[in-house]
Amino acid sequence: MTRTAATSSSRRRVKGQNFLKASVNSSTTQAERAHAKPCDRFGLTGPSVVLDRRINAVRGDIADIALAGILFAPHYACPMARRCAVPSVPVRDRASEHGAQISELIFGESFDVLDISGGWAWGYSAADHYVGYVPEDALAPPLEGSWRVAVPEARSDAGETLFMGSRIDGIVDGDLLTSAAGAVALDDLAGPDAVFDPVSLAELFLGAPYLLGGRTVRGIDCSGLVQIAYGMAGIPLPRDSDLQAATGTPLAEGEARRRGDLAFFPGHVGMMIDGERMIHATAHSGNVTIEPLADVEARTTAAQVRRP
Template sequence: MLYGICNLSIVPLRAEESNQSEMTSQLLFGEAFEVIEKQKEWSKIRLTFDNYEGFIDNKQYTEITEDFYLKLKTEKQYFSGEMIDFITNNKNELTTIPLGANLPFYNAGKLQINSELYIYEGAVLSEEKSKNKIAQTAFNYLNTPFLWGGKTPFGIDCSGFTQMVYKLCGYKLLRDANQQATQGEVLSFIEESEAGDLAFFDNEEGEIIHVGIILSDYHIIHAHGKVRIDTLDHSGIFNAELQKHTHKLRIIKKMI
């Protein structure tokens, strides 16, 4: 088995081995993965964090040894807490990193990929946070434009948004909304929910296609056009600007 790690700021994960293929997700700096199949220009990979699979350009990652990979899996996880920042290597070259980027083997401002050492002087996140911090963390992404497959403050989709907010608070969610809906504990009514719980929404075929984070006082923050705050009721999400419901409520789940 081959292993790799993202050593660039933000790298697209694609549905097929082509730059024209749909971007299904993104890798942020420091994210590790298994290489399922390596071809001439593309590799099919499985991300360590959530087991999500897709194709990545071979020019946009670096291979790591099995020993490095296994140590990385067991090490305490550290993430960048800055909206955007940079790291420097021993050649004094800069690499930008976004909010939620991984910091492999972080220790006292230093991190490492293979034999290359980096310096990072920004805020670091590493601990599980209390549930009441989830909504507060979500506000960091307010007004971020919607981007299918996105996971950063410069473009994010609905499930990327919920996954990243939970990640920054120290919890793991799967990547897609329908996958996240298999996690957690079902709540019967909105009245039972707390800020930080997740609400899921379906289409006419009954497929879960959207997710958002419940706030207090019957509001929800979610990525729809942009990360925005709307009203939540028993029917779904009500958009006051459009004066209509935009999403049909399917289920509410308590994740922590």
């Protein structure tokens, strides 16, 4: 288990899982440092390296210009800032509606485009650098997005659906915010200085269906739930559970688990709501649910024993 606050290279295994403390602090990775480079200055000074293509935009024909100093590609592209202009849109692993959903953009989130072809934009989410394809017509020029939706699902008077974490701009008019998506109740929104408990936010998703790659109340996966809840609390996390596990501080031997700690299993993550129970989006139950940690441990151990 880990408590989300400083990065540590060591991990303590506890019955097949890791525990991270409850205040994750994202660290600067090699790829993130590379992304800070200007587009007009680069050079490869050594052999190319193998990068995680989930979070580093590189294909056989093109790569992000930010990677030019560490990886060879036939062509490099400068990212073009865009944002999600629809309530939500799947991020897919290939330029096709039949491609697997690997993540999801929600309204107002930034997406950096590196290539557009056949109606599909290839690039990465600006928040977590997760790479994939989205329909070109789901994107629009960026906005500041100083307000965030703070409930699982909000509706504007224009009939637009806005999911938790959606970013909008507008003008306050009484108890409403008038935005490009229509008028939205201020009670459903949060300003930039709002403070949240990530566990309380995760609990708002109880019963939401499990969807691999999902990040909304209409469908969400384990790491998506953790990412949305902690992101709303001002703590950005990577997209996948193994990447999230690399960003926190492991609990010390014998240290008690507490609310907000993250429990990691092979390919899975949940959030402790107290010392004994965790909330997680799980394919086992098909939804977001609360279970005793001991039950999840036992089920994981049994699955590992059955494995040939």
